[in-house]
Amino acid sequence: MSEHDHHEGHHVHPELPFWQKYIFSQDHKIIGIQYGITALFFLLFGFFLMLLMRWQLAFPGEPLPIIGKWFGENNMPGGIMLPEFYNQLGAMHGTIMVFLGVVPLAVGAFGNYVVPLQIGAPDMAFPKLNMASYWAYFAGGCVMLASFFVPGGAASSGWTSYPPLANIATQGQTWWLFGMVLLITSSLLGSINTITTIFQLRVPGLTFFRLPFFVWAQLVTAFLLLLAFPPLEAAGVMQLMDRLFNTSFFMPSGLVVSGQPLEISGGGSVLLWQHLFWFLAHPEVYVLILPAMGIVTEIITNNTRKPLNGYKMMIYSIIFLGFMSFIVWAHHMFLTGMGTAISAFFQATTMIISIPSIVILSYMFITLWGGSIRFNTPMLFALAFLPMFGIGGLTGLPLGISAADIHLHDTYYVIAHFHYIVAPGTIFALFAGIYYWFPKATGRHMNELLGKIHFWPSLICMNIIFMPMFIQGLAGVSRRLYDGGASYDFAHNVMPLNQLSTYGAWGLTVAQIPFIFNFFWSIFKGKKAASNNPWQATTLEWAAPNCPPHGNFEKPLKVYRGPYEYSVPGSKKDYSPQFEENS
Amino acid sequence: MSSPADSAIPYTVQPRYDTGLYNAKLGIWLFLASEVMLFGALFSSYILLRTGAPEWPRGASILSVPLGAFNTALLISSSLTMLLSWTALRMKDFKKFKLLLGITILLAIVFLGVKAYEYSTKFEHHYFPSKSTYLAIYFTMTGLHALHIIGGIIVNTYMWGPGSKMWKTDPERFTNRIEIAGLYWHFVDLVWLFLFPMLYLL
Numbered sequence: 001m002s003e004h005d006h007h008e009g010h011h012v013h014p015e016l017p018f019w020q021k022y023i024f025s026q027d028h029k030i031i032g033i034q035y036g037i038t039a040l041f042f043l044l045f046g047f048f049l050m051l052l053m054r055w056q057l058a059f060p061g062e063p064l065p066i067i068g069k070w071f072g073e074n075n076m077p078g079g080i081m082l083p084e085f086y087n088q089l090g091a092m093h094g095t096i097m098v099f100l101g102v103v104p105l106a107v108g109a110f111g112n113y114v115v116p117l118q119i120g121a122p123d124m125a126f127p128k129l130n131m132a133s134y135w136a137y138f139a140g141g142c143v144m145l146a147s148f149f150v151p152g153g154a155a156s157s158g159w160t161s162y163p164p165l166a167n168i169a170t171q172g173q174t175w176w177l178f179g180m181v182l183l184i185t186s187s188l189l190g191s192i193n194t195i196t197t198i199f200q201l202r203v204p205g206l207t208f209f210r211l212p213f214f215v216w217a218q219l220v221t222a223f224l225l226l227l228a229f230p231p232l233e234a235a236g237v238m239q240l241m242d243r244l245f246n247t248s249f250f251m252p253s254g255l256v257v258s259g260q261p262l263e264i265s266g267g268g269s270v271l272l273w274q275h276l277f278w279f280l281a282h283p284e285v286y287v288l289i290l291p292a293m294g295i296v297t298e299i300i301t302n303n304t305r306k307p308l309n310g311y312k313m314m315i316y317s318i319i320f321l322g323f324m325s326f327i328v329w330a331h332h333m334f335l336t337g338m339g340t341a342i343s344a345f346f347q348a349t350t351m352i353i354s355i356p357s358i359v360i361l362s363y364m365f366i367t368l369w370g371g372s373i374r375f376n377t378p379m380l381f382a383l384a385f386l387p388m389f390g391i392g393g394l395t396g397l398p399l400g401i402s403a404a405d406i407h408l409h410d411t412y413y414v415i416a417h418f419h420y421i422v423a424p425g426t427i428f429a430l431f432a433g434i435y436y437w438f439p440k441a442t443g444r445h446m447n448e449l450l451g452k453i454h455f456w457p458s459l460i461c462m463n464i465i466f467m468p469m470f471i472q473g474l475a476g477v478s479r480r481l482y483d484g485g486a487s488y489d490f491a492h493n494v495m496p497l498n499q500l501s502t503y504g505a506w507g508l509t510v511a512q513i514p515f516i517f518n519f520f521w522s523i524f525k526g527k528k529a530a531s532n533n534p535w536q537a538t539t540l541e542w543a544a545p546n547c548p549p550h551g552n553f554e555k556p557l558k559v560y561r562g563p564y565e566y567s568v569p570g571s572k573k574d575y576s577p578q579f580e581e582n583s
Numbered sequence: 584m585s586s587p588a589d590s591a592i593p594y595t596v597q598p599r600y601d602t603g604l605y606n607a608k609l610g611i612w613l614f615l616a617s618e619v620m621l622f623g624a625l626f627s628s629y630i631l632l633r634t635g636a637p638e639w640p641r642g643a644s645i646l647s648v649p650l651g652a653f654n655t656a657l658l659i660s661s662s663l664t665m666l667l668s669w670t671a672l673r674m675k676d677f678k679k680f681k682l683l684l685g686i687t688i689l690l691a692i693v694f695l696g697v698k699a700y701e702y703s704t705k706f707e708h709h710y711f712p713s714k715s716t717y718l719a720i721y722f723t724m725t726g727l728h729a730l731h732i733i734g735g736i737i738v739n740t741y742m743w744g745p746g747s748k749m750w751k752t753d754p755e756r757f758t759n760r761i762e763i764a765g766l767y768w769h770f771v772d773l774v775w776l777f778l779f780p781m782l783y784l785l
Contacts, residue, residue: 231621
C-alpha cells in the first residue's frame with residue numbers, strides 16, 4: 001500500500017503504526033482510497049479480459065501473437081482461443097466490471113471519501129464496519145481472481161449465471177457464488193454505514209434540502225444496495241445448495257445433459273433464478289448510474305458558476321427513480337414466456353422510469369445554459385457524460401418495449417446500449433470525479449494537458465467501439481457468439497465492424513496511458529492546489545484542509561445556505577460556500 | 584484497536600435531536616430491513632415453487648409438529664427473557680440482567696439441540712435436501728435460520744461474558760448494545776414464527 005505514502009508528511013499520528021493507519025485503517029478517507037486503487041486495478045483487469053475477447057471477435061480462430069501462448073494449453077492452445085475460455089472471459093468481464101470495478105469505485109471510493117466530507121462529519125458512523133466492508137470486498141475480489149486457476153477455469157455462464165447451465169457448470173461457478181456472497185456482505189455493510197452516516201452525522205444547519213445532490217445520489221444508491229442485494233444472496237445460497245447438495249431449486253424435471261438424464265429430484269424453476277437475479281440486477285443498473293449523476297452534477301454546477309437548475313425536482317426524481325427501479329426487473333425477461341400480462345406491466349413501469357432519468361438529464365443540460373463555462377478536464381468528462389448517457393438511455397427504450405425486444409433481445413444492440421451508459425457514461429463520470437477531488441485528497445492537481453490527452457482519444461475510441469455494435473445488433477447478431485458471427489451467413493455483412501471495434505479498443509488502451517502516468521506523477525509532482533478550495537466550490541468538503549487529517553475538519557462547522565449558491569446577486573465573489581456566514 | 588476518532592463521532596450513545604435515534608439503532612434497523620429482503624426472497628421462492636409443483640407433501644407427514652411447537656415456545660420465551668434482561672439493565676439491576684440473558688442463551692442452545700435432533704432423524708430416514716423440493720427448501724430455510732441463531736448466541740454470549748465489562752465503564756452504551764442485540768434476537772424469533780406454520784403445518 002505504498003501508494004498512500006504521500007499522506008505521510010502532512011499529518012502524522014504517532015499513536016497509530018503504519019499497518020493500522022494505511023492498511024487496516026478505520027479512517028473513511030484511507031478506506032476510500034483503498035477502495036479506489038483496488039477498483040481501478042480491477043477495472044484495468046476487466047478491460048484486459050475484454051481485449052482478449054475483442055481479438056477473438058475481430059480475428060476468429062487466428063492465433064494471438066506473442067502473448068497468446070501464455071494462457072496455457074487448456075485455454076489457448078497454440079494461441080488460438082477455445083470457446084470455453086471465451087465464455088469464461090465473457091462471464092468474468094461482466095462480473096469484474098460491475099461488482100469489482102465500477103460499483104466499488106462509485107460507491108466504495110467516492111461514497112466513502114466524499115460523503116462524510118460533504119456533510120461535515122468527522123468520519124463514517126461505523127468505522128470498524130467500514131474497514132470490514134473493504135476487506136470483505138478485497139476477499140471477494142481474491143476469490144474471483146483465484147477462480148481462473150481452478151480445474152475447468154472461472155465461471156463461464158455469463159455474469160447472470162442462468163441455471164440450468166450454471167448449475168451443471170464446472171467448479172469455477174461455485175467459486176463465483178462464494179465470491180458474490182463476500183461482495184454482497186461488503187456492500188451490505190457499506191450501505192448500512194452510508195445511510196446511517198447521512199441521517200445521523202449531518203452538521204447543524206445541513207437539512208435534507210441543503211444536501212449536495214451527490215449525497216442524495218449516494219443515499220438512494222445505498223438504499224438500492226441494501227434492499228436489492230439480499231434476494232441475490234438468497235438466490236446464491238439456493239444455487240450453492242443445487243451445486244453442492246444436489247437440490248433442485250432451479251432444475252426442472254426431465255433434464256437431459258449430453259444424452260444422460262440428470263439424477264435429480266426436479267420440480268425446480270429456472271425462471272425463479274431469473275426473477276431473483278434481476279430483482280437485484282436491475283436496481284444494480286441504477287447503482288451504477290446514480291453516483292455518476294451525482295458526480296457530474298457537482299462538477300457541472302461548479303464549472304458553470306450557476307446554481308443547479310431544478311435542485312428539488314432532481315431530488316424528487318432520484319427518489320422516484322429509486323422506488324421505480326424495484327418494479328421494472330422483468331423487462332429483462334420478456335422472451336422467457338412468462339406471459340403477456342406480466343410483460344405489459346413491466347413494459348409500462350419501464351417507460352415510466354425513463355421519465356425521472358430524463359428530468360435529471362434535462363436539468364443538467366439546462367444548468368449549462370447561459371453559464372460562463374470553465375472547460376477544465378473534470379468538466380470535459382462531465383460534459384461528455386451527458387450525450388453519452390443520453391445515447392445509452394434513449395437506445396434502452398426499444399428494449400423496454402416487449403414487441404421491439406423480440407428482435408433486439410440478447411443481440412449486440414443490448415451490449416451497445418448498456419455500455420454507452422456504463423463506459424462513456426459512468427466511467428467518464430468517475431474519471432471526472434477523480435480529476436475533480438484529486439486536489440482534496442493529495443493537495444495537488446492532476447496535469448491538465450495530460451488530462452485532455454486522456455479525454456479526447458477516450459471519447460472518440462469509446463464511440464468507435466460501441467457505435468458499430470448498434471448496427472450489428474440491429475442486424476441480429478447474438479451477443480454470446482465466440483466467433484463474432486462468422487458461422488452465420490446473415491452476420492457476414494456486419495462482420496468487418498468487429499475489426500473496427502477492436503481497433504477502437506486498442507486506441508482506448510493507449511489513451512489510458514496518460515491517465516495512469518498522470519495519476520501517479522501528480523501525487524508527487526502535480527501543481528500544488530492554491531488553497532483548500534481550488535475550484536472555488538460551495539460544498540462542505542472544500543472547508544476541510546487538503547489531505548484532511550483524521551477527524552477531517554479543524555474547527556466546528558455550521559451550514560448557512562443551500563449547496564449551489566453560485567453568482568448570487570450582490571455578493572462580492574461568484575460563489576457563496578455553505579460554510580461561510582457572510583459571503 | 585479503538586481509533587482516536589471514535590469519541591469524535593457524535594450520537595454513538597445519545598439520540599440525535601431530529602431523527603430521535605442513536606447511530607447503532609438506525610444501523611440495526613437497516614440491517615433488519617435487508618434481512619427481511621433476504622428471507623422475503625426465500626419465502627417468495629417457497630410460494631413460487633409450491634404453486635408450480637404438481638404435488639406437495641403436508642409438512643406434518645414428514646416433520647414432527649410437537650417438536651416444532653416446542654421449539655416455537657422456546658424461541659418465544661427467549662425473546663421475552665431477552666426483553667426483560669434489557670429492562671433489568673434500565674433498572675440498573677445487573678445481576679438480574681446476567682440471569683435473564685443467561686436464560687436466553689440457554690434457551691437458544693436447547694433450540695439448536697432440538698433442531699439437530701430433528702435433522703438427524705430426517706437423515707436416518709434418508710430425507711436429504713436432494714430428495715424433493717419441499718425438503719430442499721426446508722433444509723435451506725431452517726439451516727439459514729439456525730445460522731442466525733448461532734450468530735445471536737455468539738453476540739449474546741459476548742455481551743454476557745467479556746462484553747459486560749462495559750457496564751462498569753459506560754453503562755448507557757452497554758444498555759444500548761443489549762437493546763440492539765435484542766432487536767436482532769426478536770427478528771430471528773419472528774422469522775421462526777413464519778417458518779413454523781409454513782413448513783410444519785401447511
